Amino acid sequence: xxNPAWKQERPGESRTKQRFAWFWSEYSVIxxxxxxxxxxxxxxxxxxxxxxQLNILMQVSIIGIVAxxxxxxxxxxxxxxxxxxxxxxxxxxxxxxxxxxxxxPVAIITAFAVGAFAGLLNGLMVAKGKIAxxxxxxxxxxxxxxxxxxxxxxxxxxxEITGFTTIANSELWIIDYPIIIFLVMTGLxxxxxxxxxxxxxxxxxxxxxxxxxxxxxRVDRVKIGVYSLAGLLVSVAAIIExxxxxxxxxxxxxxxxxxxxxxxxxxxxxxxxxxxxKVLGTFFGVLILGILNNMMNLMNVSPHLQGFxxxxxxxxxxxxxxxx
Amino acid sequence: xxxxxxxEMNNIEKAFNQVSxxxxxxxxxxxxxxxxxxxENGAGKSTLMNILGGVxxxxxxxxKINGEAVNITTPRMxxxxxxxxIHQELxxxxxxxxxxxxxxxxxxxxxxxxxxxxxxxxRTREVLADLGVEIDPKVYVRELDTSYKQLIEIAKALLHKxxxxxxxxxxxxxxxxxxxxxxGLMKKLKTSNVSIIYISHKLKEIQEIxxxxxxxxxxxxxGTGRVAEQNLESITKLMVGKSVSEERFAQTHPHGAELLRVxxxxxxxxxxxxxFTLHAGEILGFTGLAGDGRTELFESIFGFRKNYTGEIKVxxxxxxxxxxxxxxxxxxxxxxxxxxENAIIKDLSVYDNMSLSSLGHFERRGFIQQKQExxxxxxxxxxxxIKVHDPKVTIDKLSGGNQQKVVLAKWLEVDxxxxxxxxxxxxxxxxxxxxxxxxxxxxxxxxKGIIILSSEAPEILKICHHINVMFQxxxxxxxxxxxxxxxxxxKYATGSKREVEQIG
Numbered sequence: 019x020x021n022p023a024w025k026q027e028r029p030g031e032s033r034t035k036q037r038f039a040w041f042w043s044e045y046s047v048i049x050x051x052x053x054x055x056x057x058x059x060x061x062x063x064x065x066x067x068x069x070x071q072l073n074i075l076m077q078v079s080i081i082g083i084v085a086x087x088x089x090x091x092x093x094x095x096x097x098x099x100x101x102x103x104x105x106x107x108x109x110x111x112x113x114x115x116x117x118x119x120x121x122x123p124v125a126i127i128t129a130f131a132v133g134a135f136a137g138l139l140n141g142l143m144v145a146k147g148k149i150a151x152x153x154x155x156x157x158x159x160x161x162x163x164x165x166x167x168x169x170x171x172x173x174x175x176x177x178e179i180t181g182f183t184t185i186a187n188s189e190l191w192i193i194d195y196p197i198i199i200f201l202v203m204t205g206l207x208x209x210x211x212x213x214x215x216x217x218x219x220x221x222x223x224x225x226x227x228x229x230x231x232x233x234x235x236r237v238d239r240v241k242i243g244v245y246s247l248a249g250l251l252v253s254v255a256a257i258i259e260x261x262x263x264x265x266x267x268x269x270x271x272x273x274x275x276x277x278x279x280x281x282x283x284x285x286x287x288x289x290x291x292x293x294x295x296k297v298l299g300t301f302f303g304v305l306i307l308g309i310l311n312n313m314m315n316l317m318n319v320s321p322h323l324q325g326f327x328x329x330x331x332x333x334x335x336x337x338x339x340x341x342x
Numbered sequence: 343x344x345x346x347x348x349x350e351m352n353n354i355e356k357a358f359n360q361v362s363x364x365x366x367x368x369x370x371x372x373x374x375x376x377x378x379x380x381x382e383n384g385a386g387k388s389t390l391m392n393i394l395g396g397v398x399x400x401x402x403x404x405x406k407i408n409g410e411a412v413n414i415t416t417p418r419m420x421x422x423x424x425x426x427x428i429h430q431e432l433x434x435x436x437x438x439x440x441x442x443x444x445x446x447x448x449x450x451x452x453x454x455x456x457x458x459x460x461x462x463x464x465r466t467r468e469v470l471a472d473l474g475v476e477i478d479p480k481v482y483v484r485e486l487d488t489s490y491k492q493l494i495e496i497a498k499a500l501l502h503k504x505x506x507x508x509x510x511x512x513x514x515x516x517x518x519x520x521x522x523x524x525x526g527l528m529k530k531l532k533t534s535n536v537s538i539i540y541i542s543h544k545l546k547e548i549q550e551i552x553x554x555x556x557x558x559x560x561x562x563x564x565g566t567g568r569v570a571e572q573n574l575e576s577i578t579k580l581m582v583g584k585s586v587s588e589e590r591f592a593q594t595h596p597h598g599a600e601l602l603r604v605x606x607x608x609x610x611x612x613x614x615x616x617x618f619t620l621h622a623g624e625i626l627g628f629t630g631l632a633g634d635g636r637t638e639l640f641e642s643i644f645g646f647r648k649n650y651t652g653e654i655k656v657x658x659x660x661x662x663x664x665x666x667x668x669x670x671x672x673x674x675x676x677x678x679x680x681x682x683e684n685a686i687i688k689d690l691s692v693y694d695n696m697s698l699s700s701l702g703h704f705e706r707r708g709f710i711q712q713k714q715e716x717x718x719x720x721x722x723x724x725x726x727x728i729k730v731h732d733p734k735v736t737i738d739k740l741s742g743g744n745q746q747k748v749v750l751a752k753w754l755e756v757d758x759x760x761x762x763x764x765x766x767x768x769x770x771x772x773x774x775x776x777x778x779x780x781x782x783x784x785x786x787x788x789x790k791g792i793i794i795l796s797s798e799a800p801e802i803l804k805i806c807h808h809i810n811v812m813f814q815x816x817x818x819x820x821x822x823x824x825x826x827x828x829x830x831x832x833k834y835a836t837g838s839k840r841e842v843e844q845i846g
Contacts, residue, residue: 209709213709213710214708214709214710215701215702215705215708215710218690218694218698218701218710221687221689221690221694222687222690222694222698224689225687225688225689225690226683226686226687226688226689228683228684229678229683229684229685229686229687230687230698231646231666232644232646232666232676232678232684232685233666233687233698233699233752234665234666234667234669234670234699234756235667235698235699236665236667293687293689294689
């Protein structure tokens with residue numbers, strides 16, 4: 019008769035095996051990234067081309083910034099389905115304010131205000147209203163999209179100010195601004211989550227909300243902060259998105275971004291129920307999705323089939339993470 | 343001879359985490375008897391019954407039913423052997439109807455796979471009628487009283503033709519009237535040759551309803567026999583034992599100024615008119631049985647629960663505590679019970695768990711200084727004798743005792759003048775228990791006000807200066823350490839005796 023598997027430190031177990039298990043559980047996403055990277059390079063020589071590499075980074079930067087916010091939300095034990103819709107709404111409102119005031123700083127501040135406000139509402143619903151985050155942000159998803167559509171009369175809004183496009187279409191040396199913004203944001207969120215009190219609290223809440231509260235953490239305030247921050251990151255993404263094309267579509271911009279962002283977070287090893295995961299994991303999760311897209315384009319895979327591959331990768335990633 | 347017994351459990355042994363919980367325990371059950379299984383919390387009653395119910399296997403020992411050795415590995419097998427386990431927390435699904443609950447998992451179906459609703463209702467009605475009650479089988483269970491919910495569990499046991507029914511403290515949630523109804527029912531079952539193992543703390547009930555008794559203490563059988571041949575006094579003595587509480591930790595030292603005063607604290611259905619005071623250097627104990635409201639009382643004082651009225655004064659200042667953070671600011675710390683659910687963050691490292699409530703101590707310009715965290719942890723590691731190879735591992739890799747020490751370190755780092763411990767030695771081994779007691783006593787010597795909540799009377803007697811006994815949300819007695827004995831405490835905790843006087 020077997021004893022129940024009681025968790026304990028087992029110094030007797032072979033060190034190397036433990037080390038490997040630890041490495042695997044912490045960095046499996048990096049290993050997966052390296053494998054996919056090498057396979058891609060072998061399959062198509064054009065993949066390694068510097069321009070192609072930068073292209074991949076450019077393409078993932080918007081989703082990447084959104085996914086950073088999603089990581090924080092999911093680490094806290096929640097989910098944010100409203101990111102795509104809020105992105106469209108932020109884009110529409112900020113371009114309207116840009117055209118009205120002819121001032122880029124005003125447009126940017128407007129974007130931050132709208133994104134953070136939408137996030138704040140999400141946070142209030144979840145923390146104070148005790149509404150499940152899935153439901154609260156589902157409501158926000160429908161609501162924000164609807165307001166964007168109404169404001170823009172269902173169509174696109176273009177900026178009339180020259181200079182707005184420089185935000186997303188300039189480069190430093192050979193690196194595009196969006197890439198730089200994505201990298202900087204990753205660094206900031208990394209520091210926030212791993213080096214500050216806020217980050218520690220988010221992990222604690224996601225892991226065990228009751229114990230966090232009994233440890234005298236202001237759970238409500240931290241949660242409101244989490245969703246507001248996610249909204250703020252969405253507005254950064256929205257500015258890049260609308261600046262890149264000099265316009266934003268109230269109907270198609272940001273469509274299904276929440277799914278890509280969640281996919282990147284999950285591939286990056288963050289647990290659905292929160293408390294466990296890493297910002298760097300999400301970073302590599304985003305890159306994996308980017309490489310897959312790029313590879314399939316280079317190999318002329320039908321765009322209709324690309325979703326299938328993406329779905330497969332997500333499921334495989336989660337199955338592997340289960341084997342901790 | 344042996345064939346007389348319906349059930350025999352012999353030499354059962356069980357250890358969790360290398361801590362032995364049952365040592366060569368045996369129990370014999372005759373046909374149609376009610377057998378009381380007695381013992382204090384942690385004596386091993388639930389473990390023994392969980393083995394019988396197939397929840398987990400024994401390490402060693404035999405189980406015989408009707409003289410035949412059986413091997414019960416799943417709850418389902420236990421059911422097939424005619425064993426039903428009625429847990430303290432009722433296992434009925436409130437959102438299903440009565441008959442659906444009765445047949446849950448063994449629904450009657452027609453050959454085409456559809457449910458035979460009418461037949462199930464009919465059988466439900468019959469069984470309930472046998473028990474002497476009339477409930478519409480199509481009523482939702484959530485609409486019934488607690489005692490009726492319990493009845494449904496019993497009816498379910500009968501439906502499965504169980505001849506051994508285990509009842510784990512079935513009367514805690516019942517009113518007096520409902521208790522009598524339950525007893526009537528049990529007597530009826532007895533006449534139809536069903537045997538009942540009855541777990542309870544309430545000795546008066548035992549005397550009234552049970553035929554035989556078996557007493558467990560510290561995982562061993564310390565007495566068994568006919569209830570009629572024993573008086574309550576001697577059974578209580580058996581339960582409590584003499585050797586356990588000999589060692590006393592608390593020192594007599596002068597108590598300082600008043601730290602905490604609670605007046606007329608009341609929360610509907612949880613506790614009423616609670617009043618007490620705590621002085622610097624004092625260790626104040628609260629004890630009672632399950633459902634006495636002590637945990638809820640201190641969760642309210644700590645700001646985790648908000649629905650209460652009354653006054654809390656810390657150092658003569660009236661405080662409004664609406665959140666645990668405010669309790670901390672007022673100077674109250676709280677080490678909760680059920681470590682896994684309430685105290686540890688299992689995905690965070692040992693370091694992070696230690697510093698979680700006092701991150702301000704480790705911050706510089708808004709960033710956490712991990713070096714300082716480490717240094718501080720090393721200090722506590724030495725002081726509390728925490729055994730851990732690498733504090734970077736998540737806390738759930740540690741043994742219970744070491745986890746508890748990390749939680750203790752967390753609150754020592756917060757350094758509040760008042761510290762409340764709820765069941766501080768739950769699920770930890772004897773050695774670690776001693777160490778925790780010693781630290782608690784040392785804290786009191788340093789002038790902190792300490793409150794201990796525990797269901798284990800020996801523990802309270804060991805370390806507390808003053809003892810409050812609670813029963814159903816009220817303080818029924820207060821003792822100083824020298825006045826108190828386990829028997830006395832037990833009498834007030836079970837409600838068989840109460841002091842009306844209000845002190846302080």
